[in-house]
Amino acid sequence: NGAGKSTLMKVLAGVYQPDAGTVLLEGQEVRFSHPTKAHEAGLSSVFQEFNLLPDRTVAENIYLGREPRRGMLVNKALMNSKTEELLESLGITAIRPTRQVRSLTVAEQQVVEIAKAVSYDARIISMDEPTAALAGAEVELLYGIVARLRQRGTAILYVSHRLREVFDLCDVITVLKDGKVVSTRPASELDDAQLVRLMVGR
Secondary structure, X not given: OOOXXXXXXXXXXXXXXXXXXXXXXXXXXXXXXXXXXXXXXXXXXXXOOOOOOOOOXXXXXXXXXXXXXXXXXXXXXXXXXXXXXXXXXXXXXXXXXXXXXXXXXXXXXXXXXHHHXXXXXXXXXXXXOOOOOOOHHHHHHHHHHHHHHHHOOOEEEXXXXXXXXXXXXXXXXXXXXXXXXXXXXXXXXOOHHHHHHHHHOX
């Protein structure tokens, strides 16, 4: 706690403005004044706190503010079909686009948040402790989604306290402590004990 992980993610998402340092995207310095600017650059974020409207459907939440239209009206059929395609591309067939979000489990809501991030055609998706509220089988579901995203070439910035997940999912590990970078190393060069030493300083 207090390492600066969530703050860093909100800087990358355009929620917070940095007061020092630079953000480089493919070698070019970027600064996002608003979350829409981050989305336009191909960067989406999945935060610990869900930003879903419980009385709206899955499709309405995913395309909120970007609904496909037919003239002045929302094209619900197209929105539902696009949502179904999106979920299927992530290996999700149990969640219907027309279901109200309030009827979903916590794990299913997490999936909707990830699908929403993917819907921006994101090249980079940052996930802030996405398994914090999930049980074992639900974590496996998330592993599958992350694997599919990696296969299609999406970069994942995965924030977690759970060391097993870090070693299962990550190619490169960065340790933050008190707002500073302690180390960045290939995961293959570290084990649990070495990683704990970097995290706690002893």
